[in-house]
Amino acid sequence: MEITPIEFRGQPAIRALGADGSTLTVALHGAQVLSWTTADGGERFYVSPRAVFDGKTAIRGGVPVCCPQFNMRGMLPKHGFMRNLPWEPQGTGASGDTLALRLRDNEATRALWPHAFEARLDVTLAPDQLRIALTLTNIDSAPWAFAAALHSYLHVDDIAQVRLEGLEGANRWDSLRDDRHVETAAALRFDAEFDSVYVAPAKPLRLVQPGGMLEISQSASCTETVVWNPGAELCAKLADMPADGYRHMLCVEAARIDEQVTLAPGAQWQGWQQLTVL
Numbered sequence: 001m002e003i004t005p006i007e008f009r010g011q012p013a014i015r016a017l018g019a020d021g022s023t024l025t026v027a028l029h030g031a032q033v034l035s036w037t038t039a040d041g042g043e044r045f046y047v048s049p050r051a052v053f054d055g056k057t058a059i060r061g062g063v064p065v066c067c068p069q070f071n072m073r074g075m076l077p078k079h080g081f082m083r084n085l086p087w088e089p090q091g092t093g094a095s096g097d098t099l100a101l102r103l104r105d106n107e108a109t110r111a112l113w114p115h116a117f118e119a120r121l122d123v124t125l126a127p128d129q130l131r132i133a134l135t136l137t138n139i140d141s142a143p144w145a146f147a148a149a150l151h152s153y154l155h156v157d158d159i160a161q162v163r164l165e166g167l168e169g170a171n172r173w174d175s176l177r178d179d180r181h182v183e184t185a186a187a188l189r190f191d192a193e194f195d196s197v198y199v200a201p202a203k204p205l206r207l208v209q210p211g212g213m214l215e216i217s218q219s220a221s222c223t224e225t226v227v228w229n230p231g232a233e234l235c236a237k238l239a240d241m242p243a244d245g246y247r248h249m250l251c252v253e254a255a256r257i258d259e260q261v262t263l264a265p266g267a268q269w270q271g272w273q274q275l276t277v278l
């Protein structure tokens with residue numbers, strides 16, 4: 001693929017063009033994937049028109065990298081700090097189809113989290129398919145533990161017409177009701193705020209819309225799948241979302257959150273999410 005440095009809403013980003021005409025845009029801030037358009041021209045991610053692009057604030061949309069903490073489950077800022085910092089571009093890999101970015105511990109990270117680490121995000125573009133892989137390496141002399149999520153804001157035409165299939169039978173924690181149960185619905189539908197953590201099923205999920213289907217899979221190392229849509233009421237309270245933003249997105253996140261990963265010095269962990277247009 002061809003890559004070009006660009007500015008996206010005033011912030012440095014990289015645009016990649018695939019052989020089939022698909023495109024990928026990744027901001028250096030947070031190594032955040034902002035856009036993936038397939039050869040048919042369809043945009044697969046949602047970025048809020050009111051997202052803040054100031055090089056500090058977490059960008060609302062695309063694929064935030066939430067790490068080394070998920071949500072408020074710890075003492076760090078919500079969803080950790082990796083989405084709030086600039087990453088360094090590393091070019092394309094040997095095969096030329098992967099865009100890589102890296103974040104190493106620095107003064108800003110050590111002020112929050114006193115560990116030496118390297119994080120790498122590899123985004124691989126193929127016809128009708130995108131894979132986002134997060135690799136963490138412990139370059140410290142003592143072990144450390146982390147949680148992580150690839151917090152994909154999938155673009156949907158109309159949330160009222162969306163079905164998410166593949167979670168039936170999975171253990172669910174409904175965070176809104178603090179209720180644990182086995183999911184009984186063959187297809188999830190979204191008509192209000194939805195915020196749940198599922199034990200990730202072995203088989204891929206399917207996002208079904210009148211306009212087409214997207215298959216969502218994740219590495220076994222990502223033991224949970226988080227599904228989130230703010231609904232109208234919460235969306236109205238989010239300053240960086242327009243009132244109808246919730247209608248055009250659904251977050252389906254590949255996550256490792258219920259049990260943190262402990263990495264020994266020199267050890268590495270990788271987690272990925274893969275999206276395939278069916």
Ligand SMILES: O=P(O)(O)OC[C@H]1O[C@@H](O)[C@H](O)[C@@H](O)[C@@H]1O
Nearest residue numbers: 071078079151195196226228253
């Ligand atoms: O507004 P933020 O920090 O980007 O978080 C968005 C959402 O992220 C989801 O992963 C969580 O399950 C939600 O509880 C949270 O509200």
